[in-house]
Amino acid sequence: MLDIRYELTQNKKEKPDESALGFGKYYTDHMFIVDHTEGQGWHDARIVPYQPLALDPAAMVLHYAMESFEGMKAYRLPDGSVQLFRPDRNAERMQNTNHRMCLPSLSTEDFIQAVKALVKTDEDWVPHQEGTSLYIRPFVIATEPHLGVRPSATHQFIIICSPVGAYYSTGINPVKIFVEDEYTRACPGGTGFTKCGGNYAASLISQVKAHDLGYEQTLWLDGVEHKYVEEVGSMNCFFKIDGTVYTAPCVGTVLPGVTRMSCIELLKKWGIPVSEERLPVADVMKASKEGKLEEVFGTGTAAVISPVGELRYEGDVAYINDGKIGEITHKLYDTLTGIQWGKIPDDMGWTVKVD
Amino acid sequence: MLDIRYELTQNKKEKPDESALGFGKYYTDHMFIVDHTEGQGWHDARIVPYQPLALDPAAMVLHYAMESFEGMKAYRLPDGSVQLFRPDRNAERMQNTNHRMCLPSLSTEDFIQAVKALVKTDEDWVPHQEGTSLYIRPFVIATEPHLGVRPSATHQFIIICSPVGAYYSTGINPVKIFVEDEYTRACPGGTGFTKCGGNYAASLISQVKAHDLGYEQTLWLDGVEHKYVEEVGSMNCFFKIDGTVYTAPCVGTVLPGVTRMSCIELLKKWGIPVSEERLPVADVMKASKEGKLEEVFGTGTAAVISPVGELRYEGDVAYINDGKIGEITHKLYDTLTGIQWGKIPDDMGWTVKVD
Missing domain, CATH: 3.30.470.10 (Aminotransferase class 4, branched-chain amino acid transferase, N-terminal domain)
Structure with missing residues (x-):
């Protein structure tokens, strides 16, 4: 005390x-x-x-x-x-x-x-x-x-x-994401799972590069093989493929986001399959081609949920859900913000009054 | 101006x-x-x-x-x-x-x-x-x-x-080094080649671990395979094996040290073979067993040259030159400090007067 x-x-x-x-x-x-x-x-x-x-x-x-x-x-x-x-x-x-x-x-x-x-x-x-x-x-x-x-x-x-202010002052518009294949955010044995300043300073150059190319955020791949999806900008990242929701495992290189954790708990409560296995970016692009990439979104404290409408990887582009927010993405957003602003009952026990 | x-x-x-x-x-x-x-x-x-x-x-x-x-x-x-x-x-x-x-x-x-x-x-x-x-x-x-x-x-x-103060106030005593195989200093696409603050904050935990184990510094391996030697503490690292002096290449994960660069230039001038190929730590330990690991030293602005007397890697220990400073290590130290303090002529054109 x-x-x-x-x-x-x-x-x-x-x-x-x-x-x-x-x-x-x-x-x-x-x-x-x-x-x-x-x-x-x-x-x-x-x-x-x-x-x-x-x-x-x-x-x-x-x-x-x-x-x-x-x-x-x-x-x-x-x-x-x-x-x-x-x-x-x-x-x-x-x-x-x-x-x-x-x-x-x-x-x-x-x-x-x-x-x-x-x-x-x-x-x-x-x-x-x-x-x-x-x-x-x-x-x-x-x-x-x-x-x-x-x-x-x-x-x-x-x-x-x-x-x-309201993160989405003009409605929730999906963002365009650039898959970074040159710079690295984190690698095993490093500080990727922490909120240390150094992680953020190191990420700026890719953000500037993405903006220069007309994209709003960077999607980070793992630092060893540049193969598996890890985070998007400074958010965790989720992919709904053929009914299952994938997100990168928190094995040292990925920030254990509070919004990430809350989304996983809600998805499991709703009976939607969640996988925390490592997901190759190639599988994401392949799923897109096969029409199975249903939803993509980032999660973080600032935006809560940020839907992704477009992913560019090595000259290939995946368009997601016709550039509109997906059903699960929207439900997660409504539920989380409903609980946070006290508009729906908090049956998860997540909120704490300041009295 | x-x-x-x-x-x-x-x-x-x-x-x-x-x-x-x-x-x-x-x-x-x-x-x-x-x-x-x-x-x-x-x-x-x-x-x-x-x-x-x-x-x-x-x-x-x-x-x-x-x-x-x-x-x-x-x-x-x-x-x-x-x-x-x-x-x-x-x-x-x-x-x-x-x-x-x-x-x-x-x-x-x-x-x-x-x-x-x-x-x-x-x-x-x-x-x-x-x-x-x-x-x-x-x-x-x-x-x-x-x-x-x-x-x-x-x-x-x-x-x-x-x-x-004088870095070696009681004579140049070789240091004991712990080879870090858990934490990572740098990986490709990251900031290892820079003097950004984040590199140093991320390294502290290994320094504390090395001290706790009775060692003075950490020897960092590459972040992808934890196989190749990269740096020692916040210094560049050199290994003299069977007549050739090896140091890690500056390919993005290694700081391009000014003392490192000066050592390489002096060694080449003296006709001593220098290799900037990647060197597996296993080769260093093998060379030690075969009696071919002749000298090991770190280079940096603070210490100029820091001889290494002992290397521990996964329970295996290499003792170098009976814990005494090696001949080339000593010659580099004398030459660099001689030029820096103006005791020997600077025929490399490295010094600049403050007038």
Whole structure:
């Protein structure tokens, strides 16, 4: 249990227009910080006005990317209250990330306490318009000023929040995906299963390449053979082929997404076959030619579900479901967003009230 | 050509004891900063007192590891002057790193100008004792506050300097190396050839494991087959087997080290056969059993040359040259450090005076 000190702002910011929030452009009035010192553990938990961090230019995070993060949301319910979606899963995933990256972790209980405390403090920032939410960004950085490569002796765990707009403000339009066959996101023994900063920096060049070619996202193949599908952009990826839904196994190179996990649980509940066997991209293209590639979609916290309408792989193009969102894709989207925004009952036990 | 503004400190720090500098513990009086803005390019170059950076908590470097760095040194010569070692190679490597990481680069000319200007400003920080030097750390960070994953619109290129001690204060003692067969440093299509922060964060877990097992460094194998030797710790790695010196080829997964390159050039000049073919770790262990593994050493800016006395691979141990530094290893060390500290003539044209 964290002992949180509150230092509240005297100058609340003006709230932005809820119909033009975008993603990650506005930040709330406060932030949560707790310090970690080797030999002492976590100390000095506080909620303070949102403000710049003063970092020594030799702080290890700026040189050796000793950093991890999570992404989650708070949702405004019809009755005006606010809830979180499976925050325990984010806490546990951050622990797994931090273990791989030699960073310290909060316990699941303290992580959720900190998230709730900050969301409660900035509760008036949780937007009300259809499809909007408060994006929550917990992150850990190594703050020790030291240029030798070794774990840092000091860290900070910080949470900032950003009100974000409806991801699909003009309806859910399937995206065009470029299958990356040159650059690699992850390989066995690496950090693909973590939310460490380095994974994202390494992915930018392919995103730029996809955009230059007229595609919206990259579909990543495995790093060893460039043969099996793994992720799409920074989302997990699902393929419905001849009645079965395939998604890459979480064997070290794939992020164990909370939305991914929730989709698998819903699909199984609905009696739809799910396979977590490795799926060759060639099989996807072949299924498309045979008319068996029924639906493709990405899953992630930001978009929840992102249908894919077109896949390009080595000059070959697969068009999916005539560029329209598929039936299962739509049902997953409606069910997940229904539970998250409190419009349908949460019979999975996934939501947690911020009270 | 950068137009550098100078804002010099009124409070010079006390210089540390030159016999106890360590590595990366002390920082000089000033730092160099230049800003980069999308559409405007580099602007506002300045040398200012060493001070904390004020970063928005949403600055992209803290979340997505959008950062790169270089490592180089300034050396005090017998006549009291100061010189750099192949700074053009660091400038070019940083350009290659930044291209892969979607970060902006300074031209080689501007990079060297900035390094020289800062070293000149803090020239009294270049230590005089045998084996000491001024470590120079140029780095780029993405400063835009934005949580969507895409290249940043604003960056800073910064240089800080740290007086560092003699790496081998008690003589050159060969290190014990653990061959990593679980974790991966790099794979094709990734960022192994760059000095991006993410490579270093990902390597920490193996360093901790090696220390726990009583070894000083990790020897990294290739990420696809875990079969070929690639790097040792954060150094390039050389193996002298039966008269030929082997080092991993720079094919995307190996850092093109400036010391590595200089060693290869010296070996070729001396008529010693050098192979940049991929070398299986099994061949190294076999050569050891046959008495043909003559020398092993790492190369890097910090240590220059680091002899290896023992290699452990899957329960098998290779002892090299009775735990003593080898003849070629020693000659490379003497020649490189001789040129760097101006004790022998630089007939390779590698050094650049800071005037």
